[in-house]
Amino acid sequence: xxxxxxxxxxxxxxxxxxxxxxxxxxxxxxxxxxxxxxxxxxxxxxxxxxxxxxxxxxxxxxxxxxxxxxxxxxxxxxxxxxxxxxxxxxxxxxxxxxxxxxxxxxxxxx
Amino acid sequence: xxxxxxxxxxxxxxxxxxxxxxxxxxxxxxxxxxxxxxxxxxxxxxxxxxxxxxxxxxxxxxxxxxxxxxxxxxxxxxxxxxxxxxxxxxxxxxxxxxxxxxxxxxxxxxxx
Numbered sequence: 001x002x003x004x005x006x007x008x009x010x011x012x013x014x015x016x017x018x019x020x021x022x023x024x025x026x027x028x029x030x031x032x033x034x035x036x037x038x039x040x041x042x043x044x045x046x047x048x049x050x051x052x053x054x055x056x057x058x059x060x061x062x063x064x065x066x067x068x069x070x071x072x073x074x075x076x077x078x079x080x081x082x083x084x085x086x087x088x089x090x091x092x093x094x095x096x097x098x099x100x101x102x103x104x105x106x107x108x109x110x
Numbered sequence: 111x112x113x114x115x116x117x118x119x120x121x122x123x124x125x126x127x128x129x130x131x132x133x134x135x136x137x138x139x140x141x142x143x144x145x146x147x148x149x150x151x152x153x154x155x156x157x158x159x160x161x162x163x164x165x166x167x168x169x170x171x172x173x174x175x176x177x178x179x180x181x182x183x184x185x186x187x188x189x190x191x192x193x194x195x196x197x198x199x200x201x202x203x204x205x206x207x208x209x210x211x212x213x214x215x216x217x218x219x220x221x222x
Contacts, residue, residue, distance in 0.1 A: 041198055041216035048210050086152070096143075097168065100153040102151075
């Protein structure tokens with residue numbers, strides 16, 4: 001079993017839809033990261049959160065430490081949101097080292 | 111804004127060649143990382159460095175070495191490139207042990 005699992009692996013939706021991507025992890029963590037990777041390869045850090053909820057524009061990330069689960073939501077989705085979304089958690093023993101999920105490929109059709 | 115740059119976006123090398131991938135960050139970050147990304151396997155840590163001349167193996171260090179002679183620069187070396195090292199290589203840096211990692215644009219390496 002992977003230490004970090006994301007679902008779904010692929011998601012296609014129409015412009016305007018509300019999007020939810022889930023991340024479950026089995027390791028203990030200090031903070032969970034959500035990353036975005038556009039075609040071409042560049043990765044951008046979206047959020048780092050250790051409790052509760054964070055919001056940036058149309059993106060909302062939530063985390064439930066007890067359930068070891070995080071969700072990334074996108075409101076009013078747009079074709080430019082099409083990307084791979086990756087969650088990552090640090091291992092307790094070496095907080096600098098991240099364990100990554102497989103990624104969720106999101107496609108928003110106009 | 112933090113800037114992490116990588117020496118090449120695309121690279122084609124032959125089996126057995128020595129390959130150098132360079133990464134430079136401009137924010138005085140302590141930590142630097144090298145990952146490779148393959149379809150179905152996600153991002154995997156090759157090596158990381160938490161200070162000049164300091165390095166630690168990641169999950170898949172075999173066939174790779176690294177060098178960090180200056181704080182801003184972290185080099186990944188493929189001593190003798192093999193076809194199974196064809197991959198996307200991503201460099202990242204961060205300030206503290208629990209801080210956001212900033213990624214470079216990636217180098218897509220093809221070993222023939």
